[in-house]
Each structure stands twice: as C-alpha cells, then as structure tokens.
Amino acid sequence: MAISISPMMRDDLDFAVALTDAESWGYLRSDFERLISLAPDGCFVARGTLRRVGIITTTQHGDYGFLGTLIVLKNHRNTGIGEALFAHAITYLKDRGTKTIELNGVFPAVSLYRRLGFYDKYLSLRFVRPPSPCDSQPGKLLTVTTGEIVRFDREHSQIDRSAVLTRFCDDFRDSLFAVGDGQLSAYAFVKPRADGSVAVGPLVAKSPDVAVALLKTILSRFHDKPILIGIPEMKTPFVQALVAEGFFYKCPSLRMYSGAQLDLDDCTYGIISPEKG
Numbered sequence: 246m247a248i249s250i251s252p253m254m255r256d257d258l259d260f261a262v263a264l265t266d267a268e269s270w271g272y273l274r275s276d277f278e279r280l281i282s283l284a285p286d287g288c289f290v291a292r293g294t295l296r297r298v299g300i301i302t303t304t305q306h307g308d309y310g311f312l313g314t315l316i317v318l319k320n321h322r323n324t325g326i327g328e329a330l331f332a333h334a335i336t337y338l339k340d341r342g343t344k345t346i347e348l349n350g351v352f353p354a355v356s357l358y359r360r361l362g363f364y365d366k367y368l369s370l371r372f373v374r375p376p377s378p379c380d381s382q383p384g385k386l387l388t389v390t391t392g393e394i395v396r397f398d399r400e401h402s403q404i405d406r407s408a409v410l411t412r413f414c415d416d417f418r419d420s421l422f423a424v425g426d427g428q429l430s431a432y433a434f435v436k437p438r439a440d441g442s443v444a445v446g447p448l449v450a451k452s453p454d455v456a457v458a459l460l461k462t463i464l465s466r467f468h469d470k471p472i473l474i475g476i477p478e479m480k481t482p483f484v485q486a487l488v489a490e491g492f493f494y495k496c497p498s499l500r501m502y503s504g505a506q507l508d509l510d511d512c513t514y515g516i517i518s519p520e521k522g
Contacts, residue, residue, distance in 0.1 A: 248298060248326055250333045253281055253288035260290070260297045262439075264316040271438030271473075272314075279416065280304070283408055289333055291317070291326050301330040303338055306404045309507065310343035315354075327354075331361065335503075345505045349475075349498040349516075363501040368478040369516065372492040373442075379468035381461035381490070387423040389432070394421070397429045401449050401512035409517070424459050431455040433515060435463060442471035448515030453482040456514040464490060475516040483514050 253261065258277045265272035280302050281288050291299040299317035303310060312334055317327045338346055349369045350358045359365075391414040395407045413434050414421065420435040420443075431450035435443050445463060450456035460483075464472070474492070476484060477500070 248291045248293055248329060250289050250291050250330060252286045253277070253290050253300065253302075255281070257290045257297065257300075261300050261314070264300060264318070265314065266439065267319070268316060269440075270314070271440050271442065271444070273437065273439050275416070277302075279412055283412060287337060289330060289337075291330050293321070299326050299330050301334045303334050304409065305338060305341060305343060306406045306409070308342055308344040309404045309509075310338035310341075310346045312338075312346060312348040328357065328361070331357075335361075343504070345502060345507050347500060347502045350501050351498055352496075355499055355501070358501050361503075363503045364506070366500040366502050366506070367510075369498045369500045370476045370478050370484065371495040371497055372474050372476065372484075372487050373495055374464075374468075374472040374487075374490065374492040376469050376471060377491055379464045379490075381464045381468075383465040384424055384458055384462040386462070387425050387429060389421075389423045389429055391415075393429055394423070394432055397432065398447070398449055401451070403507070403509055406447075422459055422463055424455065424462065431459045433459055433463060435467060438473070440471075442473055443467055445472060445474040446515040446517045447513065448474070449512050450514050451512060453480070453486075453514075456480075456483050457486040460486065460490065460514075477510045477513060477516070479510070480514055 258274050261277050262272055262274050284303060284305060288302040290297050298321045301315045302313045315327060315330060335346065391411055394414060395410050398410055399405055417434045417436055423429055423432040433445055433448035435445055438444055448456060450459060
C-alpha cells in the first residue's frame with residue numbers, strides 16, 4: 246500500500262484520538278494539541294490513497310528524544326506502515342541532534358524495535374487503583390513556581406524537560422503536588438484521562454520515603470477515581486507501597502533505547518505516561 250507521511254495537523258486530531266480510544270490509552274484531544282504545540286513538525290500521520298492509516302508522536306528534550314503513540318489502523322497492520330512511521334520519526338529526531346532515543350514498547354512490537362536497533366533497558370511497570378476509600382491524610386503542600394519545578398526536575402532527571410513541564414504547570418496547576426520541608430523534595434502532576442480516570446506523572450522525588458508521602462497525599466484527594474501510574478521496575482520500595490495502597494498490576498511495557506545509554510531514573514517514581522516516558 247502506497248502511503249505518505251506528513252506532520253500531524255489540527256484536522257488530524259479526531260483521528261488520533263480515535264486511534265488511542267481503540268487502544269484504551271485515555272488520550273484527550275488536549276493531549277495531542279499540547280504535543281503539536283510543543284513540536285509542530287514532530288508528530289506524524291500516515292495517509293493512504295483515501296484515508297489516514299496511522300500516527301506516531303515524538304518529544305524532544307535537548308539531545309534526548311522519546312517516541313510515543315505509534316498506532317496503525319488494525320486492518321492495515323503488518324503491511325509496513327508502522328515501520329515506515331517509526332523510521333520517519335527516528336530520522337526526524339536524529340536530524341534534530343538527538344543522541345539518545347527511548348520508547349516504551351508493547352511486547353508484540355519489541356522484536357521490531359530490536360531489529361531496528363533498540364536495546365532493552367528495564368520493564369516499565371503499570372499500576373491502577375480502582376476507586377476505593379483511603380485512610381491517607383493529606384500532607385502539607387508547598388507553593389512552588391514553574392521555575393522551581395523545572396530546576397528541580399533538571400537536577401534530578403539530568404535532562405532538560407523545561408518546555409513540557411512549563412506547559413504542564415500551565416495546564417495542570419490545580420493538580421500539581423509539591424512537598425518538602427521548606428525546600429522542594431518531590432513533585433507530581435495528576436492529569437485527567439478520557440475515561441474519567443487520572444494519571445500520576447511525572448513523579449520525581451529525592452527518596453522513596455518522600456515519594457510514598459507524596460503518593461499518600463495524592464490518594465487523599467483522588468481516591469474516588471481510578472488512578473494510573475507507570476513506574477521503572479527497580480523502584481521496589483515504591484512498588485511495595487503502591488500494592489499496600491490498593492494498586493494492582495497491569496501489563497507492563499519494555500523501556501528501550503537507541504544511541505547513548507543514559508541513567509536518568511534514580512529519582513523517577515512515576516513516568517510522564519506509559520507511552521511517553
């Protein structure tokens with residue numbers, strides 16, 4: 246099937262949301278609006294002769310890039326469209342100077358990603374907590390500026406996510422949680438999803454104890470909604486805390502990388518979202 250690949254435009258967003266709805270990824274139209282506003286030429290649509298057939302998105306933080314939301318219409322899969330979108334996005338990121346590209350791979354696609362030069366990094370665990378009572382008491386929250394969030398995140402993630410975090414601070418200020426004894430020691434955003442649930446991420450903290458304290462504060466406010474979070478597998482104490490607070494395992498994905506391997510996750514207890522890292 247002959248296809249063309251072009252940047253995602255606003256009139257493509259209903260199609261993009263429909264694809265993510267079919268995969269139960271919970272995207273809102275505003276999620277795609279945010280992606281294309283941050284990178285107007287960094288998200289792509291594959292088009293056949295008569296219709297759109299697939300999408301892929303990219304996010305770039307300096308010389309670090311991330312691939313997300315690679316989806317092809319079900320009746321057009323296994324025809325090379327996904328691989329063409331993937332290659333197009335990789336070329337885009339490399340042309341813009343990225344030295345490391347990461348993704349969260351669903352297991353049916355892992356063999357493709359390995360064949361295209363990606364290596365396994367760790368399991369990206371996924372948890373969900375159904376609405377249920379919660380005994381957690383809210384902790385004292387800090388009032389922080391966007392600049393404080395950006396500086397804290399840069400120090401503890403070792404990459405510059407300032408563009409994305411600035412936008413998150415604008416869009417989700419009412420559900421930004423920050424804690425610390427006079428000085429910021431952890432923060433998290435809680436973002437709405439299309440199905441009425443909420444997703445926690447990113448959650449960055451100086452220590453597991455602080456991450457757990459922040460989690461309990463979030464639960465005290467959102468316990469009446471389904472809550473989703475994605476976590477690097479090596480965060481064992483935090484995983485144990487999630488289970489103790491009523492979270493259940495969902496099928497994980499595999500964090501993979503191409504290029505220089507970076508250790509960015511010492512202080513990451515909640516990734517931005519399962520498909521965005």
